[in-house]
Amino acid sequence: MIMDVLPYLTAGWIFLVGLYGVVTSSDLIHTVGSLAVTQSSTYVLLLAIGYREGGTAPVYGDTSARTPVVDPVVQAMALTDVVVGATVTALLLALVLQAAKRHGTTDPDQLTGLRG
Amino acid sequence: MSLPAEQLPPLAVAVPLLGAAVVLVAGRWLPRAGSDAFALGWAGLTAGVLGVLWHRAGDGAVRTVVGGWEPGVGITLHADRLGAGLALLAAVLVVAVLAYSWRYFDEPPREHTGAFPALVLLFEGGMVGFALTGDLFNAFVFFELMGVAAYALTGYRIEDPRPLHGALTFGVINSIGGYATLLGIGLIYGRTGELGMARVGVRLAGEQADALLVCAFVLLLTGMLVKAAAVPFHFWLPDAHAVAPTPVCMLLSGVMVELGVYGTYRIQHTVFEPAAIVPASVFRDIFLVLGVLTALLGAVMCWQQRHLKRLLAYSTVAHTGLFLTGVALVSRDALSGTALYIAGHAAVKAALFGLVGVLLDRHGSVDEHRLHGRGRGLRTAGAAFACGGLALAGMPPFAAGLGKAAAEHAAGVHHPWVIAVYVAVSALTGGAVLRAGLRVFYGAGPRPELRPPPDEMTGSHEPPEIKEPVRGIPPTMTGVPVALVAACLVAGLLPYAAPVPGWTPAGVLLGLLSTTLAAASATAALRWPAASSHVIRPPARLHSGRVGDYVAWLTAGMAVLTVVLAVRV
Incomplete structure (x- = not known):
């Protein structure tokens, strides 16, 4: 029973840990890293959903069609998710890099006065 | 073809x-x-x-x-x-x-x-x-695609630290929303084995709303509500809109934010409502509260701004609240009225942002106080700006006013008190725009205080988005906003078939009422400048500019939504 829900609890835990990281962050690089942690919860959840007892990778090249495989749909989703995550992380890190280069800080509190 | x-x-x-x-x-x-x-x-x-x-x-x-x-x-x-x-x-x-x-x-x-x-x-x-x-998964993919393009566009002017900061806040909050949505999609797929929205709805029919489905609903909607800038998921919007290049603001405010409302509607209407997992009555109660809160907070914050782009951004928050309210009424009439309202608002809001862009181009400032009377030479722009303010206030026969009237008409059937919210929010946001327009383009009222209050953005010393305004104002920069305002006017005069009722006497009267209130509040603000600004400070202090605070609010919002939903279904 506990092993059945463990992956889901783990995914939820990782999501919350990532959020905690963003909330308490005082460095933008750390913020973007925490965001990537948040995202990795989605990989865990997707792969947990697609898991089949005794299943192998869903590639039919060298196995018979009757071999149990894990759900290929979530694998495709996780793959797309990785691409999305890489894009977001790269873009945000590029913005942080510009902030560091041109304005000499990665502390969000020192960057500007967006408020009110 | x-x-x-x-x-x-x-x-x-x-x-x-x-x-x-x-x-x-x-x-x-x-x-x-x-x-x-x-x-x-x-x-x-x-x-x-x-x-x-x-x-x-x-x-x-x-x-x-x-x-x-x-x-x-x-x-x-x-x-x-x-x-x-x-x-x-x-x-x-x-x-x-x-x-x-x-x-x-x-x-x-x-x-x-x-x-x-x-x-x-x-x-x-x-x-x-x-x-x-x-299908749900591609909703996530396109959500992120428009997100990534929007973050990049927001931070387009990297030479200024503010767009970088705004784009980062925007990116972090929206990505968290997107990942929450993806978690929800995963849960739904795990339960039903389907990704097509309509097929999930069919597959869920007859199931009881259990903890998993409640969580899935909240997670799915978190992303949409972040995009729609509903309270308390809205904090990123003013920060991003205040600093994005003007043409980008036109798109963000005009249509991207509204797509969040549309996503909320699609998910509820296609996935959860047919199967009665989240019954229409529960959805109505929760989202009416959410929509009205968003609209009121947006309107109050809009009224207090002197940074013109931020003023328009909060007006977008206020109007999105009204759109969310329209969707929450769960009636065909309210929905079609809201759709028309969104179209009218998009044209007007894009036009207003465009005209602020002209000011920024000429004077390197978007501070209402500093720009006092400086726009006198820009007659066409001034007239278009004032028309935009009136349209935002819901004046007939602008399309935004017609959409507002149709939504009010539908709200009047079961929830007459909502009409008061529509009128008040239109009057406050329209009034704020009129006040700013009269000050800047017509030099109305005494010269206002220039000294900035301690915790507020004024919008002066904004680097112009071009370096040296040696050229004249490109004709398209005034032409496009004027055309958009004109389009909003024409769209309000077209003959409509049901379910949009067209202009009814009640609709015209309510539109005139909110316009009158807007004009009155603008006049009052110009006569007694001190009394009009900084009426309510606490909400302003919550907008701290720290992404961590905003994420904390987002998490709290998800928790409240989960608890309320768990109690109700």
């Missing part, structure tokens, strides 16, 4: 994406005007395809299963009047924005003349795809 109708939705997504790639590559050789004209051509083509699609969809829907996959896990596109209409709205606005930014920025570096228009086309592809998608 003799294409089969079901080929149009994929075409409408593919054209801007292809256009983005081609424009980016062609920008290596083309001069700036060439890149801009080329991009404008692609945007026009997309708008044309969507126009045909909207016409063909009629009252039904055009459904496409891409690549001939069995329905279930493949990519499905679903273009009904609402989805195709929103996609068309986005496409038309993109054409307007590309025309507006014709000579807006400094001369871009050679070999990169296509960067800005290509990003805009990419953004358009994301928005069109999101409006037309029929």
Whole structure:
């Protein structure tokens, strides 16, 4: 029973840990890293959903069609998710890099006065 | 065009994406005007395809299963009047924005003349795809596509720290929302084995709302509510809109935020409502509260701003609250009224942002106080700005006013108190815009205080988005806003068939009432400047500019939504 829900609890835990990281962050690089942690919860959840007892990778090249495989749909989703995550992380890190280069800080509190 | 109708939705997504790639590559050789004209051509083509699609969809829907996959896990596109209409709205606005930014920025570096228009086309592809998608997973993909393009566009002027900061806040909050949505999609897929929205709805029929489905609902909607800037998920919006380049603000405020409301509607209406997992009555209660809170907070914050872009951004928060309220009423009449309201608002809000862009271009400031009387020479712009304020206040016969009237009419059936919210919010936001317009373009009222209050953005010393305004104002920079305001006016005069009721005496009276209130509050603010600003400080202090605070609010919002939903279903 506990092993059945463990992956889901783990995914939820990782999501919350990532959020905690963003909330308490005082460095933008750390913020973007925490965001990537948040995202990795989605990989865990997707792969947990697609898991089949005794299943192998869903590639039919060298196995018979009757071999149990894990759900290929979530694998495709996780793959797309990785691409999305890489894009977001790269873009945000590029913005942080510009902030560091041109304005000499990665502390969000020192960057500007967006408020009110 | 003799294409089969079901080929149009994929075409409408593919054209801007292809256009983005081609424009980016062609920008290596083309001069700036060439890149801009080329991009404008692609945007026009997309708008044309969507126009045909909207016409063909009629009252039904055009459904496409891409690549001939069995329905279930493949990519499905679903273009009904609402989805195709929103996609068309986005496409038309993109054409307007590309025309507006014709000579807006400094001369871009050679070999990169296509960067800005290509990003805009990419953004358009994301928005069109999101409006037309029929399956949950692609809703996430397009959500992120429009997100990434929007973050990049927001931080486009990297030489200023503020856009960088705004873009980072925007990116972090929206990505968290997107990941929450993906978690929800995963849970739904795990339960039903389906990804198509309609098929999930069918599969869920007869199931009890258990903890998993409640969590899935909250997670799915978190992303949509972040995009729609509903309280308390809205904090990113003013920060991003205040600093993004003006043409980008036109798109963000005009249509991207509204797509979040549309996503909320689609998910509830197609997935959770048919199966009665979240009954219409529960949805109505929760989202009426959420919509009204958002609208009131947005209106109060809008009234207190002197940074013009921030003022318009909070007015977007307020109006999105009203749109959310319209969706929460769960009636066909309210929905069609809201759709018209969204279209009218998009035109007006884009026009207002465009006119603020003219001020920024001329004076390097978007501070209402510092700009006092400085816009006197810009007669056309001033008149258009005032008209925009009146339209935002719901004055007949602007389309925004007609949409507001239709939504009020539908609200009056069961929830007459909501009408008061519509009137008050329109009056406050319209009044704020009128006040700013009269001050800046007509020099009305005494010269206001220049000293900035301690915790507020004033918007003076904004670096102009071009370095030296040696050229005159490009004609498109005033022409496009004027055309948008005119379009809003004309759209309000068209004859409408049911379910949009057209102008009723009650609608006209309510529109005139909110316009009068707006004019009165603007006049009062000009006469007694001290009494009008900083009425309510606490909400302003919550907008601290720290992304961590905003994420804490987001988490709290998710928790409250979960608890309320768990109690009610």
